[in-house]
Amino acid sequence: MMNLMDLLKWIINLVFSPWLFVPLIFPGLVTVFIVILFIIWFERKLAAKVQLRYGPLYVLKQLGGAIQLVADLLRYLFAEPIIPESADKLAFMLGPIFLFAASYIPTVAIPVSKSFYAFRSDISLLISLGLLTFGPAITLITGWASNDKFSLIGGLREGYLTMAYEIPLFISALSMAALYGTMDLIEIVESQVGWKWGLFLNPIAAITFLILALMSTSRFPFEIVEAESEIVMGPFTEYSGILYGLTMGASYVKFYVLCLLFSIMFLGGWKPVPKFLSWSPIAPGVILLLKSLAIMVLGVFMRAVYPRYRIDQALRMGWHIILPMSIGSVFLSLGLLLWGVVS
Amino acid sequence: MSEERIIELLIGPQHPSSGHMRLVAEVDGDVVVRLKPNIGYVHRTVEKLAETKKYIQIIPLVERPSLADTANHNLGYVLALEKLLGVEAPPRAQYLRTILAEMNRIHSHFYGIGIHGIMLGSSTVFMWGFADREIMIEMAQWLTGARLTYSYIIPGGVRRDLPQGFEDEMEKALRYLERRLEDYDRIFIRNPVTRARLEGVGVLKKEDAIRLGIVGPNLRASGVPYDVRKVQPYCAYPELEFDVVVREEGDSMARLLVRIGEIKQSMRIIRQALKQIPDGPILSENYLKMIPPKWKEFMETKRRVKFPAIMANLRPPKGEAFSRVEAARGELIYYVVSDGSVTPYRFRMVTPSFRNVVLFEHLIRECRVADIPAIYGSLDYFPPEADR
């Protein structure tokens, strides 16, 4: 028979065990929510600064409206989710839920530090990128299920865009895997010793990966799937209430995952680990999170600068410019290996 | 199986970027096959109502259709009315009318640029356009007392004189706007995404523009140097120096650049007018002598006009009058027929947006769905002005 102390210890052990902690708490579900709350608020504040206005201000005025998103989320929770009569009800309701889930599942394969990970595999880069490809298929189903012409056009646009960004994304990641000689995310971070960050070794791959991350998650200038002035809200036109809140967050979650991968491959991941953070295997993850947040801020700042591209221009850019650049980055990696810069 | 390739999209009144009108688009994949505009959603029967109102009451009525550009509408109607009455405004009033009309042109063009920006997806230009518009609106409020619908121009002159210190504040405002226009140039016009969206899109050739009767910056962007202020000058324009901004390409980028050029020319006109403005009365002699001396003293100190009693019951002699002015969106036409009573017999108003409606069918063909807002924004079409 276990007494209370043992029960508590058992629960804490369970929660902190890696295979539960990583997908659910860090960098999983709880961190995802906190990051969305922060980054959407920061995007609105940053865009407002450029546009000569305040942005969110009144919710917790001393912090500059920082918990505005909490208020928004509560509003979405209490709003009535209206399901149109002529929509395919099951697909309509499950679409955003699966989309949100599919966007953050890849965090299960991302390690937090050298010794803290949900599972170790020597193809974890491929696993996380592969799990990201669920999103567009679910968007297509959502667009079809709404039974609305604008949603249909939006869903088809997502399908078309997938043709443009999926292949170069994998090739850029492949070039980094070739450079480090492994697809295991932990070893990729461990190989980036001293100044040899992926960003300086293979800048072409870094640039293409960043642009493709913008393209695949509807950041400006590639906000084509949800182009508000052309197709109302794209595949998510008919949504209201919490389902709409989920769709709004889904693209940010996917961007967050791609930024985590970017920090691991190009910015040295959780290295260098300062002395005061080496007391626990989870703590270096904070460095990883901060680097990803920096890249996310760079990505969302584009909203204040660029209008949006037309879909044929984005497709042309993906095939004529980005694909040759990513193939070039593969050759750059092979060249670096040949000249012995990286063993 | 492929019989139903064409989808009919109703870009109707409830759409983030359709304005108060409906565009019925037939779309094949991503290519627009045909577009038909369906206007009349905000028809407010200005022409019929004008037949029941007295001549001085028509001034606010005529301003309301085009809220972005009220002074030019006001000016056109009063010019027609003055032709019927046989009255002419004194020179100082003509200069004040010109200054207000040019201020109005500036803030109407900023509105057009802002709406064009948000239709392309750039919320930055939208916010900047509306913020910079406030400068001119607040100057107009200082001059006339109202922010948008001034009712400032009356038959025989204007309602108020220049306040003290107006010239210096206006100089500061114009310098601020010149710095802001440089920002627009760097962030919006030379932005590679904007250029990719706008260059070569919606090309209007010179012969088509003349044949379809297009007016305004849309016409001048296709190479036709037609501007009513130069063809048949009115108010103080014969004595002011300015250029007509003309571009040859005829695409959406050219229309945007013509509007920005016109803002710069308007600033030039305002500066000249404020330097050259003569002293004198602001209301015509015919009406000044009808005002009792007690009110004349009020007018001297407060520099405002007290309306003579006759204005409530103006009875122009039988006849007809035709006037045209260059509003911000193009050439504005008034045709007033009077039969000697206190209300007009027939009142006809042809607005520039109404004459530009045909461009929707003509330009948005064989282009992509994403070009619909790009071209719509570049035309600077204002639905309430077209529907009246």
Add this chain to the structure above:
Amino acid sequence: MDSRSEAGLESIIEKISQSLRELSTEIGTKDEIVTVQVEPDNLLEVAKKLKEIGFDHVKSVTAIDLPEQKELEVVYHISSLGNLDLAKVIVVLKARVPSEEPHLPSLIEIWPSSKYLEREEYEMLGIVFEGHPELERLLLPDDYEGPPPLRKEFEVKTEGIQA
């Protein structure tokens, strides 16, 4: 500069009056406006002649209801956009049709810019322009029943204080 443009204006007006003298019933000039009164049968001929001179668009089409004479008067204002000298002149074409059968030939073949203007006068005053490809409702709501609104028999309902 002014006197030369005045002389140019007068010569243009003289040329217009000369070429239209036979086809019209009355020609009057005042400042820059030339008023030409024609019969509805001669309207197309006069329009073609004006187009040859160089006038290339219609500025406005107005129809005036004259209930005492049981007639509708249609007034066209025509000018030029391409030719800056002719642009100063405005030609006013007037034609009268009976109220019972208001038919007029459409000028859309000669000047396509009259398309929407004629359509508006069709729905507001009931004038049928023969040959117009799209003569249907433009501004009024689709379910409006009743006489054409701008005729004098249609009275605006007012409440309270009379205007």
